[in-house]
Structures are given as structure tokens and as C-alpha cells.
Amino acid sequence: MSLLLYPDGESFAIGAIRYQYAPATTSETTNRIIITVAVENVITQAIVDTGAPYPIIAPKVARQAGLDRLTPLERITMLVRGMRLEGGLIRVTMTLLANEGEDLDVSATAFIPDVEEYWGNFPSFIGQIGFLERICYAVNPSTNTFYFGELP
Numbered sequence: 001m002s003l004l005l006y007p008d009g010e011s012f013a014i015g016a017i018r019y020q021y022a023p024a025t026t027s028e029t030t031n032r033i034i035i036t037v038a039v040e041n042v043i044t045q046a047i048v049d050t051g052a053p054y055p056i057i058a059p060k061v062a063r064q065a066g067l068d069r070l071t072p073l074e075r076i077t078m079l080v081r082g083m084r085l086e087g088g089l090i091r092v093t094m095t096l097l098a099n100e101g102e103d104l105d106v107s108a109t110a111f112i113p114d115v116e117e118y119w120g121n122f123p124s125f126i127g128q129i130g131f132l133e134r135i136c137y138a139v140n141p142s143t144n145t146f147y148f149g150e151l152p
Contacts, residue, residue, distance in 0.1 A: 004138060006152060012136040013147040015098030019048070021144055024123055033139065034123060035146055038095040040065040045123040048139075048146065052127030055094060055108050056080060059116035061124055067092060067112060078111055081122065087113040094131065096148050104148055106134055
């Protein structure tokens, strides 16, 4: 019996991404799962973080995608990387870019911090609420593969 199949025998994974398991920046030592995604067609790196309440779009990526010009759904303050950051929640399409199989577009509510210089070269995050809870996913650490599919 395979746990990566639905009861009817269909696979939940429509695609797979090879991920890096490494620190996010040269100044960090903690390894993280880092995948390549597209945020409104801007390709970038994102950390898979089941503890993050929302996807967090790096301010530079938000600017490149034109998201910084959108009126936020709500203004909030979040504690990110030990910093209290103000920003806005916006609706965005993030695409998981498959190395195998099909890409998957996910409509998400994401946080964009206001101040780019505090963010530095840190990548974006894919959070549990608003993103991971909207897909099926599995991680195979022996092959550094992140599998994903649509919810049934």
C-alpha cells in the first residue's frame, strides 16, 4: 500500500521540485528547504516554512512583480526573523515550478513587508496558512524532492 495515493489509486502529486537543503544566506547556519517558485511570473527562491502564518514575499520580489503598488487587503504587523515588520496582506498567484510533472498555480494571501532594507537578501517564504493548507505535499529527504498536488 502506497501512502502517496488516494484511496481510489490516483496519485496526489502532479509535480515534483528538487529542493536545496541549505542555509538561506551566507550568514546563517540552519539548513532550510528552499524551492524555486514564481510569484506573479517573477522566479525566485522560497523557504518552505510550516510555521509561517502566511507566504511572505520578499520586498524586492514584490516590487519586481508590481505587487507593491496594490492596495492591501489588510495592514498587519508580523514577527519575522526576530523583527517586528509592518506590511500588507495581498492576493497573489504563486506557482510551484515542477522539475517533473506539471506546475501548480496557487492563489494565496501573502504578506509583503514594507521596508526592503530590513529584509536584505533573504528569500521569500511559503507559509502554512494561505498556501500549504491549500495543496497536498510530501517531502522525500533522501532525494531532496518536494512533491505537490491539488487538494481532492
